[in-house]
Amino acid sequence: MKKGVLSVLLFTTLINAEDKIALLKNDQTIAHSNRQAVMGIADFGHQEQSFSSAVFYTPAGKNAKTRQIGTWRVSLDKGYLDSLLEQNYPYIIPSRYDKLLFEKDMATVITPTKDITKKMSMKPFSYTTGSKYDFNQKTLQYLNSEIAPKIQKVLAKASDVRYKQMASDEAENFLKDRAKETGVPAVILERLINSSFVFSVYMDNLNGAFYINQYRYKDAKGHIITTYSTSYDASPKFHLFVYEFKKNKFILHSEITSQALHPTSRSITTSTMPSQAIAQDVIKNFLPQAIKENIITLALRLKKDDLFKVFAPLQNVDGSHVELDIGNQENIRVDHPFSIHRNIDGKEKIVGYFKVYQVGNSCLSLKKSQRTYSKGSVFIGGAEEADVGYEHPWSGIFLQYYAKHLDSTFQYNDKDTKGGAINALGFGTHIDLGYVLDDISFSEVWFNANIFLGTGSEGTMTIQDLGIIDKKASSFVLGFDLGMEKRYYLSHGLFVSGGSDIHYEIQNFDMGKNGYSDTVNLSMGTLSLEPKLKIGYNFSPDTELSGFVGYDYVMTTSTSYSIGDNDPVDIDGYDKDSGLSMGLIFNMHTDFTGIFTNMYKKPSRKCNGGI
Structure with missing residues (x-):
């Protein structure tokens, strides 16, 4: 068209x-x-139709500074x-x-x-x-x-x-x-x-800017390769x-x-x-995602406007189980939340929420006898036969904030240093894959991606090569968690889930100068698998609070030291114990899909297709 x-x-x-x-x-x-x-x-x-944007350039190098080098017109x-x-x-x-x-x-x-x-x-x-x-x-x-x-x-x-x-x-x-x-x-x-x-x-107006970043690295033969990455950033x-x-x-x-x-x-x-000639291609690459x-x-x-919501009476209500005669024709998705409305003393009130776990085939091109109901489960409040389910505007994507503690510490030649137990604050996203992918096989399967910052406990750290023995030091921690979990709803907003994260952390211990011209830094990278159990509470489909306990199973640890800006030197002798983890998580719904936009499946075209 x-x-x-x-x-x-x-x-x-x-x-x-x-x-x-x-x-x-x-x-x-x-x-x-x-x-x-x-x-x-x-x-x-x-x-x-036509506009100019500033161009910023960052050369390769540890202390390189970004500077504006002109403007490009597109x-x-x-x-x-x-x-x-x-x-x-x-x-x-x-x-x-x-x-x-x-x-x-x-x-x-x-x-x-x-x-x-x-x-x-x-x-x-x-x-x-x-x-x-x-x-x-x-x-x-x-x-x-x-x-x-x-x-x-x-x-x-x-x-x-x-x-x-x-x-x-x-x-x-x-x-x-x-x-x-x-x-x-x-x-x-x-x-x-x-x-x-x-x-x-x-x-x-886009009101953005072009950014050119230079990168240098060595290939397998030791040759230095230089590349340039050009992007357009705008909101x-x-x-x-x-x-x-x-x-x-x-x-x-x-x-x-x-x-x-x-x-x-x-x-x-x-x-x-790159030169001005690449500007049009960069903009063309930017626009589809934006x-x-x-x-x-x-x-x-x-859908926050009632005129554009779908709603239907609840049928076949049995405990937490509900059904309603809307489905794929109305573009209901797997794990789609609905509010439950009830007439109480002549006033409409929200008495709970349910989520659709099986989307019905409601195509109007089918005979009425061939259509099937959507099936859902109440996870907040309760439902009765005369209630009405209203579509709840929802993306399936949450902003996640959490605090966590990891009990594991570093060992040096099998001796506990007492250092490296983590207290951290994290931020990221929590995604209902069933809803985003609109796939029943992923119903209530949640994916999380987070970064965290924190501190590690003080320990007696050693760098044998430099003659630093049992030096007391604490660390700054940076890391990320990637994980999946399966959720099960109980009642009255409560839920439990089980899953596992891939956990990676870098801990940097400031060892002081110790007679050297610059500060000695001890850096440790740890990769671990963190199975966990979680119990939580939904205040609504848009906000939830949970706590978890887990076990941080360490798979590998790498250690190096550096003096000032000098290249790091790898050393042996350090490992990290596996240990318990625990934390609190707060999730808040967002209607921006962000970096997950390309995962977001288009509305079902099974019945009549979109434009």
């Missing part, structure tokens, strides 16, 4: 927030979200930007929506069971560059001059065909059955069917505009923003010092 408006002019049968609350107050009805159709503007709005390829937007629109407009696509003089409504095409005169939307305000105003002007006059005619036809399709396939009257199901009169449902939404995306701000068709014209319903907390960086390596990461975040934040 190319150009003009790759659109979603969305007729929606989604019940609005006020209607949902009204339904929950009515004991005789149970709320259920219905499909909506969406339109997305294919032109990627951006502020500048331009953004409009066609390339539009194609990247089109590739990533399925995150915002997945198969839970029907789509209205405009191309040349044809309008096509894509539903799970049928494509409806209607010939109509349509002037294509085109936008080059300008401010966010200008983009918004020109988009509104286009929608109200080209789309609004035609929308009623298109949506009426689409609604009619969808009604006929459902009546023939399911032998029921669409409007009457929906009225019975939701408690909303058929005339109100008919009004809801004729409401519409449109999406468009805009990117601010551009993205905007998702949501337009609503109301009272025969489009208005701005909401503006959702996204800006990565860290610069997105992608590099190109060359054997010679756009995808922010589009995913915008899609997640869109």
Whole structure:
């Protein structure tokens, strides 16, 4: 699909927030979200077509300093930007929506069971560059001059065909059955069917910089090899505009923003010092990651609006087990969390949360008898048959903060030095692989990647080569943990998990000068395997606190010393004991996928595919 408006002019049968609350107050009805159709503007709005960015250079060498060496001017390829937007629109407009696509003089409504095409005169939307305000105003002007006059005619036809399709396939009257199901009169449902939404995306100036890093190393033959790594670092701000068709014209319903907390960086390596000629390739390498990461975040934040959540009554409730009749058609993912809503004294209240562990096959192209329910398990609070499950906006990715203690110490020639027991603080990420990969085989399998800083206990350290014997010293510690664990939920927010980390640490002991012209440093690197057991508590799907105990099984230790800036010298005699580990962990949800963006699986295309 190319150009003009790759659109979603969305007729929606989604019940609005006020209607949902009204339904929950009515004991005789149970709320259920219905499909909506969406339109997305294919032109990627951006502020500048051509711009200059500073270039910084860092030569190889231990004490090398970074300096600015000039500026490079680059331009953004409009066609390339539009194609990247089109590739990533399925995150915002997945198969839970029907789509209205405009191309040349044809309008096509894509539903799970049928494509409806209607010939109509349509002037294509085109936008080059300008401010966010200008983009918004020109988009509104286009929608109200080209789309609004035609929308009623298109949506009426689409609604009619969808009604006929459902009546023939399911032998029921669409409007009457929906009225019975939701408690909303058929005339109100008919009004809801004729409401519409449109999406468009805009990117601010990149405001980044080019960085060139020189590297030198020796190959297998001892030859010195020099390479240059050139990257573009920027953290551009993205905007998702949501337009609503109301009272025969489009208005701005909401503006959702996204800006990565860290610069997105992608590099190109060359054997010679790069010049201006490489700038376009570096930018082209940078954009896919930046756009995808922010589009995913915008899609997640869109779901904070009740109008774009899916919800359904809970069925077959048995203890912690629940089922609901939405699934892959609505792009529910493995380990997808839902909030549980209940009508208590006429007021809607959240009484718990559950996660879907088996996604149902809810494709509307299937006969009703062939569709299956999604199955979930309550992990906070409780559920009853009359409750309603609401989709909870979630990425499956957490920021992780932790404090840990490792009890193991270094041995020198089988003598305990007492040095090297670690107290450290760490930071990193904790990821639900089942959700990110949308794969049931990874349900509640969590991956963590962390770095930590800390101190090692004081010990009596020896460097025989330098005549330093039993010198008391403590260490500074730097390291990382990579691990996986399998989680099991108990009740009332409690969970247990078991898994293992790969642990690597470097401890540097300051041994003083000891008669030498500069400070003597003793450095020890340790690689270990750390199986652990964890017990934790979920305050909500977005925050959790846990504690763990483990055993740090040391696999290898390497030791060296250096004097000042001189090259390190390897020595023998040191090993590290295996020992107990323990710690506290706090996890906080983030809607940025960051370096894990490329792991993030697109919404299911099994039923009807994204754009």
